[in-house]
Structures are given as C-alpha cells and as structure tokens.
Amino acid sequence: MWIAWWGRMGLSTATIEMRAPEEIRERLHELVKATRTVIVLSCTPEDPSGDQIDGRPMMLVRTGDDTTMYLATALDAKQAQELERAPRVTVVVQGADYALFSGEAKVSRDRALIDELWTTSWRQWCRDKRDPAIAIVVVTPIEGSYWEDTNRHSYMFRLV
Numbered sequence: 001m002w003i004a005w006w007g008r009m010g011l012s013t014a015t016i017e018m019r020a021p022e023e024i025r026e027r028l029h030e031l032v033k034a035t036r037t038v039i040v041l042s043c044t045p046e047d048p049s050g051d052q053i054d055g056r057p058m059m060l061v062r063t064g065d066d067t068t069m070y071l072a073t074a075l076d077a078k079q080a081q082e083l084e085r086a087p088r089v090t091v092v093v094q095g096a097d098y099a100l101f102s103g104e105a106k107v108s109r110d111r112a113l114i115d116e117l118w119t120t121s122w123r124q125w126c127r128d129k130r131d132p133a134i135a136i137v138v139v140t141p142i143e144g145s146y147w148e149d150t151n152r153h154s155y156m157f158r159l160v
Contacts, residue, residue, distance in 0.1 A: 024155040028144040029067045031099040036060055038071065039092040040105070040137065042083060055092075058137060059125060061117045067141050067157065069103075070117065074126045074133035080107045083137065091139055099146040103139040110136070 019027075041055045062070035069091060075083070083089070083105050093099040113136055118129050126134045145154040 019153055021155060024146075024153045025067075025144075025157075027153070028099055028101075028146055028155055029063070031093055031095060031097055031146055032060070032067055032069060032101075033063045035093050035095050037094075038069070039094075040071065040139070041090040041092065042088075042105070043086045059122060061119070061122075061136070067101075067144070069101075069139040069141070071137040071139065072114075072117065072122050072125060073135055073137060074131065075107065075135040075137075076133060080109075080135060083107050089139060091141075097146055097148065099144060101139070101141045101144045103141040106138045106140075108136045108138055109134070 036059060037057055038060055039055050040058050041053050043053065056073065058071035058073040060069055061072045064070070084107060087104045087106065089103055089105045091101040091103060093101070114134055115129070117136065122129075122134070141157045143154065143156050145152055147153075
C-alpha cells in the first residue's frame with residue numbers, strides 16, 4: 001500500500017537556498033534595528049569561566065551601520081566592573097524572528113553620549129537623565145545568527 005501511494009504522488013525535488021554572506025549580514029542588521037529590548041548574557045562574577053550565566057534586559061537605543069549595538073541600562077559599579085573584566089557577551093534579539101550575537105561589550109558613562117541618546121522611555125531602567133547608574137553598553141558584534149523556520153543562518157562580523 002505504501003509503495004502504491006508513493007508511486008501515485010511521484011518524486012518531488014527540493015532545492016536548498018543558499019544565502020550570500022551579505023544577505024545574512026543585512027538580515028541580522030534588520031532584526032537588530034527592528035527591536036527595542038534585548039537580553040545581554042554574561043559570565044557571573046563568581047564564575048568567569050562561563051559555566052554560570054547572568055542575563056539582564058537592556059534597551060537598544062542605537063544601531064551602527066556595522067550592527068554595533070548601543071544599549072541603555074542602569075549598572076552599579078560592581079556590574080560595570082564585571083563587564084569590564086569579562087567583556088564577552090551574548091545578545092539575544094527577540095521579535096518576529098530570533099537572532100543571537102556574540103560580541104564584546106564596553107561600558108560607557110560618557111554624559112555627552114547619554115544626553116545625545118536619551119529619551120524618556122529610559123525611565124523604565126533609571127530614575128531620570130542625571131541618574132549616575134545610567135550606562136551605555138556598546139556591543140561590537142563578533143558573530144551573529146538568526147533562524148528562519150528550522151534553518152540557521154550565521155555570519156562572522158570579524159575574526160577574534
């Protein structure tokens with residue numbers, strides 16, 4: 001019975017669609033620009049080897065042409081030191097599609113940059129524009145991946 005059914009249906013051919021690296025990079029860039037909140041995962045201070053992961057939501061406030069992410073958050077001195085000591089992070093981008101980036105984070109408390117990027121929506125992360133805990137976490141991507149259906153597409157932004 002199975003053979004008879006298969007014979008009636010016939011064989012169909014499937015093509016695997018290959019994406020050019022620039023298409024993958026552009027799609028990753030679009031996914032980042034389309035979101036406002038990301039989750040940043042980093043090593044915990046108790047375990048810099050990476051066995052224990054800590055995560056925190058951050059607001060995406062700017063995306064550079066090279067997909068550098070500028071994230072607003074409130075960090076105390078200890079949290080900032082942790083990122084400086086172990087700058088390798090993973091950024092989870094959620095939306096209609098899912099993307100994941102590995103990158104290097106740098107904490108900036110540059111008041112001119114904060115003033116330039118400030119919007120009142122930051123109040124969910126800090127008290128006001130002059131809150132000393134405000135920080136911009138600049139994440140330079142190393143590698144990014146996104147999923148379409150069950151297919152994973154990956155792009156290396158730079159070699160480590």
